Amino acid sequence: MPEKTERLTILIDHQTKIKLDALAESSDLTMSQILRRLIKLHLNQLDDSSALPQKADEGKSPTTSTE
16 A cells, blocks of 8 residues: 655755756656655664754854843
């Protein structure tokens, strides 16, 4: 039985969309196929490194104002 798929809606900047369109056209794949492959590849790389990216504000010490 095929895997059930889920819908995911994302917003990307125009330049990224242009690059993805060009990649889809040159590789004869749909944008969805490319994005699924890229997401799986990235998740596999994260699994291999056993490290998730930190949030932008994690790891920073709180700053105090001198005003």
